[in-house]
Amino acid sequence: MTKAKICYVSPLSIHSYRWIEAFSRKGYDLSLITDSSYWVAPKPQSIPVYALPWLMKRNFFRYFIPNTLKISRILKKINPDIVHLHVQHWYSPVIILGGFQFMLTSWGDEVLLLKRINILETGLAKITATKACMVTVDAECMKERWREMGIPETKVKVIPFGVDIDIFNPTVDAHALRKELQIGANDIVVISTRALYNNHYNVECLIKAIPLILKSHKDVKFIIKGTGPLEAYLKSLVEKLNVSENVRFFGLVPYNEVARYLAASNIYVATSFIDSTSVSLLEAMACGVPPIATDIPGNREWIKNGVNGLLYTPKDHLQLAETIVRLIENEPLRKRFGERCSEIIKRKATWEKCVAEMDNIYKSLL
Numbered sequence: 001m002t003k004a005k006i007c008y009v010s011p012l013s014i015h016s017y018r019w020i021e022a023f024s025r026k027g028y029d030l031s032l033i034t035d036s037s038y039w040v041a042p043k044p045q046s047i048p049v050y051a052l053p054w055l056m057k058r059n060f061f062r063y064f065i066p067n068t069l070k071i072s073r074i075l076k077k078i079n080p081d082i083v084h085l086h087v088q089h090w091y092s093p094v095i096i097l098g099g100f101q102f103m104l105t106s107w108g109d110e111v112l113l114l115k116r117i118n119i120l121e122t123g124l125a126k127i128t129a130t131k132a133c134m135v136t137v138d139a140e141c142m143k144e145r146w147r148e149m150g151i152p153e154t155k156v157k158v159i160p161f162g163v164d165i166d167i168f169n170p171t172v173d174a175h176a177l178r179k180e181l182q183i184g185a186n187d188i189v190v191i192s193t194r195a196l197y198n199n200h201y202n203v204e205c206l207i208k209a210i211p212l213i214l215k216s217h218k219d220v221k222f223i224i225k226g227t228g229p230l231e232a233y234l235k236s237l238v239e240k241l242n243v244s245e246n247v248r249f250f251g252l253v254p255y256n257e258v259a260r261y262l263a264a265s266n267i268y269v270a271t272s273f274i275d276s277t278s279v280s281l282l283e284a285m286a287c288g289v290p291p292i293a294t295d296i297p298g299n300r301e302w303i304k305n306g307v308n309g310l311l312y313t314p315k316d317h318l319q320l321a322e323t324i325v326r327l328i329e330n331e332p333l334r335k336r337f338g339e340r341c342s343e344i345i346k347r348k349a350t351w352e353k354c355v356a357e358m359d360n361i362y363k364s365l366l
Contacts, residue, residue, distance in 0.1 A: 004081050004362065004366050005030075005031075009095070010088070011069060011294065012037045013037070014313065016032070016086055017039075017042060017044060021044065022351075023359070026359065028362070029364070034050070035051075035063075036055065053066070053067065067091075068093070084102050085109050087105070089121070089124050089128040092119055101133055102132055103134040103365065104134075104135045109275075111276075112141075113148065113274065114149070125149070126150065126151070127154075134155065134157065135155055135156045136309050137158055138158065138161055139179040139297070141276060142276045144297075145248030151342070152231045160191055160348075160354060162275070162353060163280045163283055163345055165346060165351070166254055168345075169285045169342065170263075170288035172259045174261075183264065188221070189221045190213075190266070191262060191267070191269070191284075192225065192288070194272065196229070197230065200272055200274040201277075202273055202314070205271045205320060206256050206320065207222075207234060207241065209318075209321035209324065210321075211242070212322075214222070217325065220246060220336075221248065222246055222247070223244055223264075224250070225253065225258070226250075226251070227252055231252075263289075266289070266328075267289065267292060267297055268292070269291075276298045277298055282349050285302065285308075288338035290338045290342060291341065292327060294312065294353070295314065296314060297313060307340065309341065310337075334354040
């Protein structure tokens with residue numbers, strides 16, 4: 001039997017990398033067309049990768065037409081059964097005009113921010129979703145946004161980018177890592193694992209809260225795990241606030257190692273003020289790390305305030321500091337939150353379940 005051919009048109013990120021690896025193992029004939037690399041994902045070794053010049057706002061008019069023509073030629077050569085377009089609405093016209101069956105996966109801000117973007121981009125996004133055979137999103141708030149734009153609810157399916165609980169779980173041993181990081185057995189560790197790329201991830205809010213927390217809890221340590229263009233600025237802010245001794249910056253670590261950093265921590269903090277379902281949040285929950293997160297729709301789908309975590313007003317570092325202190329001072333609450341979080345992930349968002357749901361969509365389109 002001939003294997004079904006699926007061509008991903010997507011940025012290369014840990015998100016797309018995980019989907020590609022999963023369906024490569026399932027025996028699909030895959031290929032990837034990409035013009036950008038986010039969150040420093042490894043290049044897939046098992047499939048053909050067609051790399052194009054990175055299309056950004058400042059070079060859009062220089063590369064858009066050449067990239068579009070290249071995609072047209074590549075798709076004609078591959079002749080896929082399904083084109084799986086991730087995020088990049090501006091490449092949908094070449095897929096539509098080529099007559100290829102395609103589905104769209106939305107990641108977050110490219111849809112959540114549409115009301116703030118010009119009418120051309122909003123219109124193209126709507127055309128893309130209208131022409132797609134299926135639209136998948138990672139959160140109910142994303143589904144609602146597409147519904148507001150006139151896309152039928154029945155056409156949009158929520159599939160989070162789930163968590164591999166064989167890697168991320170409460171049994172991960174982090175004693176050696178805490179010792180390596182010179183963190184005492186009784187020290188409290190607060191961690192953020194978002195990439196330092198987007199202002200709306202707002203890791204700055206956590207850093208501004210640190211001096212306030214240290215006034216009453218001097219031995220708290222903070223792990224900022226991530227890299228990106230904002231890293232230098234955030235490091236300078238840490239120095240300016242005179243909290244360098246309590247903050248550890250960690251850039252790139254292998255994906256499988258992220259679980260050890262989470263397991264070494266006592267509290268997870270999510271600071272983004274624009275987000276759908278944060279995979280970083282789900283990974284922390286899977287490890288049983290009690291979360292504190294911004295009170296936005298995407299986070300409220302996973303955290304019920306006071307039940308399995310705490311929510312605070314986005315951008316409010318004063319309230320964030322107070323919320324972290326509350327959790328620092330209540331170990332039984334941290335334990336209860338952590339246990340409930342890991343159970344939620346096992347019930348709703350394991351990677352195995354999410355891959356199975358996507359696989360069912362592929363099979364329905366073949």
